[in-house]
Amino acid sequence: MAIEIRIPTILRSYTGGAKVVEGAGDTLGDLLTDLDSRHAGLRGRLVTEAGALHRFVNVYVNDEDVRFLGALDAKLSDGDSVTILPAVAGGAFGFAAAAAISSHSAAAAAISSHSAAAAAISSHSAATAVAAR
Amino acid sequence: MHVLSIDRSIIDAIVAHARRDHPDEACGVVAGAVGSDTPTRHIPMDNVARSMTFYEFDSMEHLRVWREMDDRDEEPVVIYHSHTATEAYPSRTDVSFAGEPGAHYLLVSTREPDSEEIRSFRIVDGVVTEEPVRIVEAGVDPHAVQSYMFGQSPATVDYECSGR
Incomplete structure (x- = not known):
């Protein structure tokens, strides 16, 4: 069973420079x-x-963001196309997001979903704004 | 040394976008032909974080725009965003997230109401390298070029959206 995976530039060091590789699995995790x-x-x-x-990695199965398909449990079938894109994000606010990224595992534990992360970021920034005054 | 050469009309459009979204951060891409290092197509993106201190592309818009670039043999030559209360220099957050090693990361600061600070950086493996921004006046004379470095903004220009 072949599934096509599109690899972003930043991860092509793992694929010998290949932009597209093939793989197999019943779920994204597999x-x-x-x-x-x-x-x-x-x-x-x-x-x-x-x-x-x-x-902060976006993975898509065909045209869908896997966050809406069960993330690593997203079901795959033969002929599916998986696209990986590193999130494009950043901003003036430094430490919370930077800390989240520099310690991936801690970030994953702390930030388990999109909305939780956004909430965490906005509440942190609100706190910073208040503290700065 | 790398230089970002970019058309005045694109810079004007980016600044107008940043002014329009101020005090929230604005973000977007300028696409160009693969390998050309020439930004030609300005694509303003939604900031789903809608925040004064954070930006993030919408994941579905990101996919659509990246596919479109692929189909047109383009790549993201410039990835830009604004800082609305601080200088146009990559924050630690910006450095942590920078996922396009080939892109020029352009920052625009809109903290001053009537002038903009425009600076460009390469961000590769966590290392930030500033580069000059060369604004090309294609509309006037393709050979007439002005260079700006290290945060020197263009002399005050009344961008069309700055009064809103």
Whole structure:
């Protein structure tokens, strides 16, 4: 069963420069394990030590964001196309998000969903704004 | 040394976007032909964080725009965002998230109401390198070029959206 995976520039060091690779698996989690057997280290850039998808990596199955398909449990079928894009994000507010990224596993534990992260970020920034006055 | 060469009309459009979204951060992309290092197509993006201190592309818009670039043999030559109360220099957050090693990361600061600070950086493996921004006046004379470095903004220009 072949599934096509589109690899972003920043992760092509794991695929020998290849932009598209093939893999197999019934779920996204299985697929990433399969890929890691040939492209060692790739899975670790996408999945936290706690076993969740990194908050700031976007993975799509065909045209859907996997966050809405069960994340690593998203079901795959033959012929599906999986696209990986590192989130484009940033901003003036420094420490919370930077800390979240620099310690991936802690971030994954603390930030388990999109909305929780956004809430955490906005409440932190509100606190900073108040503190700055 | 890298230089970002960019058309005046694109810079004007980016600044107008940043002014429009101020005090929230604005973000977007300028696409260009693969390997050309020339930004030609300005794509303002939604900031789903709608925050004064954080920006994030909408994941579905991100996919759509990246696919479109792929189809047109383009790449993100410039990824820009605004800082609305601080200088146009990458924060630790910006450095942590920078996921496009080939892109020029352009920052616009809108903290001053009537002038903008525009600076450009490469961010590769956590290392920030500033580069000059060369604004090309294509509309006037393609060979007439002005260079700006290290945060020197263009002399005050009344951008069309600055009064709103």
